[in-house]
Amino acid sequence: MTNVTRLHHALPLSPAINLAITELDSAIAKAVDAAKADGLPQGLVVSLLHGHAQMQTTIMVTA
Structure with a gap:
């Protein structure tokens, strides 16, 4: 997954x-990958x- 851009939180994450x-x-x-390999x-x-x-x-919206 080298073409994925990582998003950073506003505050540093632990x-x-x-x-x-x-x-x-x-x-x-x-x-x-395993699912695709299995067809x-x-x-x-x-x-x-x-x-x-x-x-x-x-779940997040209703919590």
């Missing part, structure tokens, strides 16, 4: 948060990721 973000990003990238249609991968993003957005 090393623990930066590590968690890096690990999450890596895990998602590995899972997507899962790309549209299904995108729709699953979008569904999870939508649910998390709903």
Whole structure:
């Protein structure tokens, strides 16, 4: 994922948060690569990721 621009928070993030973000990003990238290697249609991968993003957005907005 070398073509991804990293956004920075207005305040510096702690090393623990930066590590968690890096690990999450890596895990998602590995899972997507594995799904594609197993022949899962790309549209299904995108729709699953979008569904999870939508649910998390709903949780943030209604909390």
